[in-house]
Ligand SMILES: Cc1ncc(C[n+]2csc(CCOP(=O)(O)OP(=O)(O)O)c2C)c(N)n1
């Protein structure tokens with residue numbers, strides 16, 4: 001399912017190229033954040049932007065998240081289209097007031113008079129740096145009315161959803177999974193054909209990346225890639241697992257989810273954000289509300305503790321292809337046991 | 342105030358350097374799989390801090406914390422074991438940016454700027470119980486631009502907290518140079534709050550000791566906080582594996598040259614003062630042997646028990662009931 005051929009780029013390059021294209025198209029787009037200018041981002045997602053667009057449109061900031069995220073909101077309200085980078089999403093705590101009270105609510109509180117069209121890009125997920133540098137926190141944003149939350153699962157969506165995010169008139173949280181930023185696109189389980197220039201991908205439309213039958217795995221971000229690997233392994237055991245990518249947590253394609261659930265014997269929601277009060281619960285509630293007793297057997301597989309430092313401990317709690325396959329296997333055998341004879 | 346013992350400082354700085362080098366080597370062997378920030382080049386600050394600290398004092402450090410832990414007297418084997426992802430100071434759950442020791446009282450955080458409020462709270466709790474005790478809030482130059490640090494300075498001044506804000510100014514926050522990120526002078530950051538500031542050469546233990554002296558004295562005598570800014574250079578990339586292309590080669594070569602490297606510089610000074618070369622060589626060899634011994638001991642500390650990975654979220658195991666797929 002990888003159509004990238006011998007493409008040697010990684011996700012961070014695709015983000016940089018997309019930012020380049022949008023800065024070219026729209027002079028009101030500016031980029032700011034820690035280490036984005038001189039270094040081009042700690043993952044390289046803003047590489048070479050300053051060389052092309054200069055200090056006025058590409059700004060290295062002090063380590064002052066409240067000030068520069070807040071300034072991005074103010075600038076957006078004043079007519080710019082800032083793309084502000086929060087290096088790791090874990091640093092959200094420093095600037096959360098600006099996000100949840102200022103960014104999210106400006107349109108509503110002003111009765112629609114004031115908008116804040118900005119994108120907050122942030123790297124999420126665990127690449128081995130323990131409890132304060134590995135979180136996803138997607139649900140923390142998605143919980144707040146007024147924020148849109150895009151969580152691309154593939155290189156094509158890194159480009160397409162970012163285009164939509166920048167052109168959107170509302171604030172968009174754009175979560176870039178670190179494995180997606182770092183991995184060469186050709187090495188991923190799934191990648192689109194990237195030979196044509198990117199098209200904007202609409203928000204709120206999930207996609208099915210693999211047909212199932214026995215179980216459908218719903219995920220976002222890099223967990224979609226792992227779910228595809230898990231589905232491959234399950235197929236060898238005779239379990240047909242489908243994979244659905246939600247793409248945006250807000251807006252959430254609830255109709256699509258219900259459609260997918262109605263066609264599945266079992267539905268497993270996978271998330272590397274925390275399990276409780278998160279995407280898993282939201283998807284399951286959506287399906288249960290719509291289908292009631294007609295819903296398939298439902299389960300979730302997500303993180304339930306802070307992320308530990310030791311590698312073996314980390315592997316014991318962060319969802320992997322193997323743990324997703326195990327969860328799906330367990331769900332399928334549980335639903336089989338339930339089928340009346 | 343007494344002077345710092347420079348021969349002792351040299352021995353200790355040699356240990357600090359070998360310690361950080363050993364940790365760096367463990368990244369290469371894969372014993373450490375996460376991000377790793379080393380304090381090589383910043384040993385003179387830690388050694389002066391060591392000379393100033395009492396065992397009952399507390400230190401709250403940053404993402405570059407190892408030398409501050411050693412300076413306070415944290416068990417080096419438990420420290421090293423934690424860095425090697427074994428069941429060390431934090432049971433293998435915390436790792437290098439999240440080191441916790443009760444006695445002596447040490448902690449650190451991976452969130453830039455987050456040490457300062459914690460240090461204020463520690464000082465608040467101890468202020469009445471144990472007057473004369475000091476809490477050190479370590480900060481990098483980059484972290485001095487966090488609102489949390491400004492807010493903490495105000496709080497510490499208002500409540501006359503026995504806090505020493507110790508800023509290790511290595512000139513960069515990752516790739517961003519101090520002059521790109523920081524307006525004004527770091528040592529003046531406390532001025533609007535009435536907090537005295539002392540700037541010093543962070544590559545010279547004697548200079549750092551001299552700057553810390555009045556700060557500790559002020560805190561111990563109940564007169565409130567101070568800011569000490571020690572200028573230095575980080576010899577390694579921001580983290581192990583950092584390509585570090587953002588710092589000019591000439592600048593690195595200059596700071597790391599023998600006349601400026603805190604370790605070789607102190608050695609030359611001791612030699613000039615008549616300390617026999619064999620003695621200094623012996624100190625180097627002893628440092629090497631000491632760290633090798635710690636490393637061996639740390640490597641025999643067991644790995645954490647995977648079955649207990651969900652313990653410690655709350656006081657009682659299983660306090661958060663949940664059904665998992
Ligand atoms: C709140 C927060 N923002 C950003 C980071 C990412 N980060 C880690 S270290 C660092 C640079 C810190 O610079 P400085 O305070 O000068 O310390 P140094 O690394 O130079 O010792 C940054 C930006 C972080 N860990 N926490």
Ligand SMILES: [Mg+2]
Nearest residue numbers: 481482513514
């Ligand atoms: Mg610094």
